[in-house]
Amino acid sequence: xxxxxxxxxxxxxxxxxxxxxxxxxxxxxxxxxxxxxxxxxxxxxxxxxxxxxxxxxxxxxxxxxxxxxxxxxxxxxxxxxxxxxxxxxxxxxxxxxxxxxxxxxxxxxxxxxxxxxxxxxxxxxxxxxxxxxxxxxxxxxxxxxxxxxxxxxxxxxxxxxxxxxxxxxxxxxxxxxxxxxxxxxxxxxxxxxxxxxxxxxxxxxxxxxxxxxxxxxxxxxxxxxxxxxxxxxxxxxxxxxxxxxxxxxxxxxxxxxxxxxxxxxxxxxxxxxxxxxxxxxxxxxxxxxxxxxxxxxxxxxxxxxxxxxxxxxxxxxxxxxxxxxxxxxxxxxxxxxxxxxxxxxxxxxxxxxxxxxxxxxxxxxxxx
Ligand code: GDP
Numbered sequence: 001x002x003x004x005x006x007x008x009x010x011x012x013x014x015x016x017x018x019x020x021x022x023x024x025x026x027x028x029x030x031x032x033x034x035x036x037x038x039x040x041x042x043x044x045x046x047x048x049x050x051x052x053x054x055x056x057x058x059x060x061x062x063x064x065x066x067x068x069x070x071x072x073x074x075x076x077x078x079x080x081x082x083x084x085x086x087x088x089x090x091x092x093x094x095x096x097x098x099x100x101x102x103x104x105x106x107x108x109x110x111x112x113x114x115x116x117x118x119x120x121x122x123x124x125x126x127x128x129x130x131x132x133x134x135x136x137x138x139x140x141x142x143x144x145x146x147x148x149x150x151x152x153x154x155x156x157x158x159x160x161x162x163x164x165x166x167x168x169x170x171x172x173x174x175x176x177x178x179x180x181x182x183x184x185x186x187x188x189x190x191x192x193x194x195x196x197x198x199x200x201x202x203x204x205x206x207x208x209x210x211x212x213x214x215x216x217x218x219x220x221x222x223x224x225x226x227x228x229x230x231x232x233x234x235x236x237x238x239x240x241x242x243x244x245x246x247x248x249x250x251x252x253x254x255x256x257x258x259x260x261x262x263x264x265x266x267x268x269x270x271x272x273x274x275x276x277x278x279x280x281x282x283x284x285x286x287x288x289x290x291x292x293x294x295x296x297x298x299x300x301x302x303x304x305x306x307x308x309x310x311x312x313x314x315x316x317x318x319x320x321x322x323x324x325x326x327x328x329x330x331x332x333x334x335x336x337x338x339x340x341x342x343x344x345x346x347x348x349x350x351x352x353x354x355x356x357x358x359x360x361x362x363x364x365x366x367x368x
Pocket of ligand 1: 097098099100101102103104105106236237238239274275276277278
């Protein structure tokens with residue numbers, strides 16, 4: 001009997017297994033070890049390069065900010081602090097929409113429009129799902145064909161590691177670096193399906209919601225939370241035989257918006273139609289956004305919102321750091337596991353278990 005392939009035994013008529021070839025090793029033994037990471041610059045060198053608008057230094061600084069290594073953290077913070085005085089002078093625009101709404105096509109078109117107006121544009125992204133996939137397609141250069149070839153555009157995909165709060169904070173820090181490098185228009189892209197819009201909303205001046213006609217969303221109102229955050233709603237793909245439907249959807253959105261309470265900015269969100277693909281109505285969308293900025297700057301809402309955002313991020317960062325400090329303490333993790341079992345077995349209430357773990361943590365911190 002053939003030991004390797006018992007199926008080839010004569011008693012199994014009609015079954016024939018070929019011996020095949022041995023599979024190749026998955027690791028190429030001849031491949032040289034990865035080059036050691038490029039030596040780091042000093043904080044001063046990073047800042048100097050960024051302020052000069054050196055894109056390669058900016059890119060490396062963003063990588064530093066995104067790094068999860070404790071070693072890079074202090075340096076990254078120093079670079080950000082030093083860039084702060086040069087930041088803040090841009091218009092930050094959040095762009096959201098469900099997958100397929102045409103975000104990348106539209107960002108390409110909107111981006112070229114603002115560059116033609118003489119601005120420099122940074123496109124960043126927040127994609128919480130990238131934590132799982134280890135890499136994000138949002139803000140990906142390959143999706144923005146025209147912009148990616150333009151020297152006045154800096155495109156960066158979503159940071160991929162950490163919680164939504166952590167990912168969002170890194171994007172916010174990247175905004176600071178981009179502004180210091182002279183980018184005066186910042187787009188922050190996100191997918192309109194979860195919590196990430198709230199994070200984006202808390203770091204932009206204007207929030208643009210891209211919608212499609214006829215997806216039923218406008219009737220089901222499932223995007224209500226997002227609609228309330230939107231300063232502008234734009235219906236994409238208003239081209240070909242979709243024009244009437246897009247116009248109808250715009251009318252429906254306008255009606256729906258009437259039911260919402262006035263916004264804190266006193267700005268009445270507008271609804272427009274356009275085609276990102278055919279580049280129709282782009283200037284009109286941008287005029288609307290410019291009108292918003294005029295209004296917000298004149299009424300003082302622009303500064304007020306930015307200050308509110310600063311406060312929000314301070315608290316958010318404290319939250320994040322406290323949680324990190326708590327959950328990353330190995331003894332806490334071990335105790336949590338024990339307590340979980342006790343709670344599951346009804347040996348202890350969840351409240352007293354939580355109190356025990358917290359007491360243990362605070363005791364540890366005090367004795368440090
Ligand atoms: P994203 O997932 O939101 O980034 O959407 P994409 O920009 O990748 O667009 C999704 C699909 O819609 C692509 O096949 C685009 O070519 C198409 N699309 C985007 N904008 C338009 C538009 O204005 N008109 C039409 N007809 N198709 C569009």
